[in-house]
Every structure is written in C-alpha cells, then in structure tokens.
Amino acid sequence: MAGSVSDYQRVEVSEAKSFCERCMVSVGTKPDHAAALAEVLVCGDYRGHYSHGMNRLEMYVKDIKSGTTVSDKEPVILKELAGSAWVDGNNLLGPWVGKFCIDLAIKKAKEAGIGMVVAKGSNHFGIAGWYSLRCVEAGMIGMAFTNTSPLVVPTRGRKRTMGTNPLSMCAPAANNDQFALDMATSTCAYGKVELNDMKEIPIPKSWGSNAKGQETTSPKEVLTEGGLMPLGGTEECGGYKGYGLAVMVEILCGILGGGNFGPFVRQWKTSTEVANLGQCFIAINTEAFAPGFEGRMSTLLDTCRGLEPAEGETEVLVAGDPEKRHMEKVDKEGGVLYHKNLIRQMGELAKNLGVESMKTKEA
C-alpha cells in the first residue's frame, strides 16, 4: 500500500458493508440485492483487492439511479439440463445475478457432479473470487468468469477491444486450506490504474499502452487515450497468452450466454447503455472423481510453500495466500484501511444521498 499511514483511515468491515447497503437502498435498490452487492464489494477490500471494492460503489449507485441497472426483478432460468442452466440476469446488479447462478451451479453439482451456469443480461459483479469461494465453502471446486467493458488492447493493436475478463478458480484443501486464484486477464485490473492516478503515482511497465499502442508508465495516458495490456504485457513478454485467455473467458461468457461481447460491450463508465454482460459459473463436486482430493491438494500447496525461496525472497506462496494475509491483518487491526481520498469521496456521496456517513477510525 503506497503512501504514509496518515493518508489512510480505518473502517470496520461490518460498517463498510452497512454503508454500501444504505447508499444502495437510498436510491431504490431492494435490501437483499443491496446486501449482496455490499458483501462482494467489501469482500474485495477485505481480501486486499481495493480496485474492486468500495471505490466502485458510486458507479453502482449511478447505474441504479439512472435505471441503467434495475432492482425490481429477479434472475430467470431460460434453459436447464441436469448439469447446466442458462440464466437471464434481467439487468439486475451483478452480485445478485452471480449469487443466484453460483448457488444454482452448486445445487446442480451436488446432483450431477458438475454444475455450469451461464448468464446474459448481467452487470459488473465485483471480484470473481467471491463466487468461486462460495463453492469452496460447499466443499467443491469453483470457477467464475465475466466479460467486461473493452479496456484491453490486443497484442499488436492500439484500440481497446477486449475486457479485463477476470477468471477465478478456487479449490478446497485439508484443514480449511485453499487455493484461490482470482485474476484479471490483463496484466493488472483497470481499477489499479485508477488508484495510481488518484494517488498521482506512475504505473509499472506492462500495465498499459498509449494511443500508439506503445507501453507507457503514465496512468493518465492509459485512462484517457490508451488501454490496458493483456496479461504478460508486450508480445516479447508473452502478452498474446493473456490476450488468448481474455478471448477464452469471452467464449464462456458473452458468446456462450448470448449477451454482449468483446468490443460490443458498452464503454466503461461513460455509457448509459444497458451492459448485458455475460458470466459463467462452474461448480465441480470433487466427490464425483478420485477420493482424497483435499489431501492431495494440501500436499501440492504445502510442497510449493515449502520450496527454497529465491535469493532475496523469504517464502514461496500459492494463490490466495496474499489475500489470506491481508484478511488476517484487517482482523488484527480491527478494520479495512481506506485512502483519505476515497473516504472523502464517500463522505460526499453520503451527503448527496442523504444517508449517514461512514464511521471511520484513525489508522
């Protein structure tokens, strides 16, 4: 986390959720839809993914206020087989659609071994990991994918064409351990570029390109005229593999689900069109396969963690470990640290919506 401690204020997790809920309810969101959104957003912050947490709240408020996203319907199953379902999210909040879909996938996996649910008509769903982790809570492997607004410039191109299309894959291991891969298929999430811009610090190489399609370290250039680079960065560094993964996610989401896809998804933040995102949720019941899954998972994870670290490093991690550390720190310190600029923005939002402002503590 960049900056000094005095740049931050602490907010208890329960208060952060409650603040998100009161903002959303104040603009007409159904309480259970608002609670689902608050749960996923604050989970993002709690896990250390500040790019997909409360910093997005204003966008959801705006979408509900303008009617671009609605809250007066429920998701509907359009087609269903033993292990699969196709769902219309009816333009509801992404976390509400996602929760419906992943719970349906888990139910199907209990009966059919695997459950795969694909939605159209959805909206931004926050961190992909939340949905996969719900499967881990049910003792299953979980996968979740979404397409997003075009922000990524394909290898050799200069125009934003693909979304940051995140994917997550989480799996349970023995003794409540887990593998939790949750990542954008761009080198970094767009929100991280926005955060650097807000804090006025340059971005590392391979995060984004300028109007000419060339690598840049200026967050402004990326946000205004360029775009994000696919996972890996330049072609020389394997960026075309990230580009391929983004297309893979798109196939499972917008193409399979019949929603918008690729460059035809609405522009990020500036458009008032309905998003009609495609999303895919998979639950895999490990009991349908070889016995002893969790034990073998633990062996693999512990083997990786037990490796001799490279010179200058202290330990080898597996996916999910950085988030686990972050959650332990938040618990120990009694709340999530938010940058003062975000706290100020949330104060203004509360004032505009006429809701009680968020209770903060000195960091």
Ligand SMILES: NC(=O)c1ccc[n+]([C@@H]2O[C@H](COP(=O)([O-])OP(=O)(O)OC[C@H]3O[C@@H](n4cnc5c(N)ncnc54)[C@H](O)[C@@H]3O)[C@@H](O)[C@H]2O)c1
């Ligand atoms: N809804 C959307 O439109 C959208 C779009 C893009 C990203 N996102 C979300 O943004 C979040 C951030 O994405 P990101 O790509 O910036 O994540 P990231 O790069 O911080 O982490 C990606 C993964 O790498 C793992 N990891 C990190 N350091 C590691 C190490 N040293 N060893 C082993 N594993 C390690 C993490 O545990 C995580 O699973 C994710 O939750 C993602 O779902 C959402």
